Amino acid sequence: MSISPPPLDPARATASAPPGAADALPVLHVRTLRIEESADVLGHLPAGLTAAWLRHGQGLVGVGAAWALETAGPDRFRTASVRFQALCAQARIDDEVRERGTALIAFGSFSYAADSARPSRLLVPRAVLGSAEGSAFLTLVGVDEEPEVPGDWRDLFPTTPSAPPAAQVEVETEHTSVHYQALVGEAIERIRAGEADKVVLSESTHLRVDPAPPVAAMVRRLAAAYPSTWTYHLGDVLGASPEMLADTDRGRVFSRVLAGSRPVADGAELAESDRRAFRADPKERSEHAYAIDSVTSRLADLTVDLASSPEPFVLRLPGIEHLASDVSGHLRQGVSSLDVAGALHPSAAVSGSPREAADAIIARLEDRDRGGYAAPVGWMDARGDGQWAIALRMAHLEGPGALRAQAGGGIVEGSDPVLEHAEAIAKTRPILRAVRGD
Numbered sequence: 001m002s003i004s005p006p007p008l009d010p011a012r013a014t015a016s017a018p019p020g021a022a023d024a025l026p027v028l029h030v031r032t033l034r035i036e037e038s039a040d041v042l043g044h045l046p047a048g049l050t051a052a053w054l055r056h057g058q059g060l061v062g063v064g065a066a067w068a069l070e071t072a073g074p075d076r077f078r079t080a081s082v083r084f085q086a087l088c089a090q091a092r093i094d095d096e097v098r099e100r101g102t103a104l105i106a107f108g109s110f111s112y113a114a115d116s117a118r119p120s121r122l123l124v125p126r127a128v129l130g131s132a133e134g135s136a137f138l139t140l141v142g143v144d145e146e147p148e149v150p151g152d153w154r155d156l157f158p159t160t161p162s163a164p165p166a167a168q169v170e171v172e173t174e175h176t177s178v179h180y181q182a183l184v185g186e187a188i189e190r191i192r193a194g195e196a197d198k199v200v201l202s203e204s205t206h207l208r209v210d211p212a213p214p215v216a217a218m219v220r221r222l223a224a225a226y227p228s229t230w231t232y233h234l235g236d237v238l239g240a241s242p243e244m245l246a247d248t249d250r251g252r253v254f255s256r257v258l259a260g261s262r263p264v265a266d267g268a269e270l271a272e273s274d275r276r277a278f279r280a281d282p283k284e285r286s287e288h289a290y291a292i293d294s295v296t297s298r299l300a301d302l303t304v305d306l307a308s309s310p311e312p313f314v315l316r317l318p319g320i321e322h323l324a325s326d327v328s329g330h331l332r333q334g335v336s337s338l339d340v341a342g343a344l345h346p347s348a349a350v351s352g353s354p355r356e357a358a359d360a361i362i363a364r365l366e367d368r369d370r371g372g373y374a375a376p377v378g379w380m381d382a383r384g385d386g387q388w389a390i391a392l393r394m395a396h397l398e399g400p401g402a403l404r405a406q407a408g409g410g411i412v413e414g415s416d417p418v419l420e421h422a423e424a425i426a427k428t429r430p431i432l433r434a435v436r437g438d
Contacts, residue, residue: 062125077342202408239394
């Protein structure tokens with residue numbers, strides 16, 4: 001037996017139901033069991049995968065749905081937080097592991113705009129396989145009854161399905177290069193006219209893949225190729241984000257801000273002289289400063305002892321390098337990770353500055369609803385701790401073998417439309433690699 005369940009502890013979650021929470025919620029019975037042997041999470045992403053959160057070959061993957069919520073509108077973050085707190089307040093939880101990510105957790109994917117036609121989602125899987133710092137665990141969730149414990153965790157999480165390299169991949173961008181560069185030029189003109197200081201535009205790329213790779217195989221490819229990013233999947237989104245929006249753990253919050261980019265060839269990196277010039281580039285430093293200010297100003301009321309990197313550093317990823325800064329502080333009492341994510345979204349790194357003006361320009365220049373692109377994606381536990389990245393280097397799953405990748409870049413007065421178009425295309429490489437299998 002790979003799993004040895006302990007005697008059931010009927011203790012409930014300690015959270016109290018928030019005001020206004022609806023009563024019509026199931027009672028979830030949650031058990032987290034230690035897996036005695038090591039578990040290769042990337043090797044056990046089942047074909048029926050419903051959720052994933054991975055970094056450096058470890059993380060959380062889920063199957064099934066014990067509870068799900070869809071929200072929309074300007075209060076979507078608060079609505080989701082209140083409902084999940086109410087769910088946790090009446091859950092019966094037995095957790096023998098008591099590590100980060102164990103017991104009752106929900107995966108979430110929110111939509112960029114309040115008026116998006118795509119709903120924001122929270123999902124509690126029926127089973128979660130987790131691995132962190134050499135230990136592995138299995139969380140099982142029953143709805144209004146005790147969950148059934150399998151004889152072996154691999155019964156729920158069999159081997160990741162293999163997928164041969166795609167025989168054919170059709171790639172079509174939403175705009176021609178001339179058209180997209182013209183949109184960038186229009187954004188620059190609006191900036192020069194004083195409507196905004198920075199605007200982040202994005203481009204969509206439609207992909208048709210034959211044969212259609214399993215989602216689990218694409219998630220594994222992303223996680224293996226980009227181990228230092230946060231690889232995610234929930235519902236219609238998957239991707240590998242380099243940008244942590246809100247990571248909270250026992251009263252502390254961490255956020256990583258990326259703004260300013262230099263594309264490089266796969267397997268290559270900037271020469272040291274080019275990297276020094278990158279760090280000193282006035283356009284890149286200006287764009288980065290807007291992004292840092294947007295994070296620190298919105299965290300001010302939620303935190304104490306807030307601090308950021310004294311100077312931006314260069315984060316090297318396959319195919320691209322970024323200017324990055326880390327922000328950290330202590331949360332005020334009662335603030336959850338989702339509260340932080342909702343307050344920070346959208347940051348200047350994905351919208352612009354000032355936020356309202358930039359979003360208005362984006363709405364005029366972009367042809368379609370952003371959906372889950374550039375919005376918070378991640379997970380949260382019953383204590384409110386969790387991790388929420390920005391859904392970047394991503395694609396929407398639109399049907400078997402059909403994906404829409406989306407990527408963009410920050411536009412300031414000194415931007416070059418040709419370079420901005422090249423940056424947007426470069427940021428689709430992770431998804432292209434995931435679907436091609438190369």
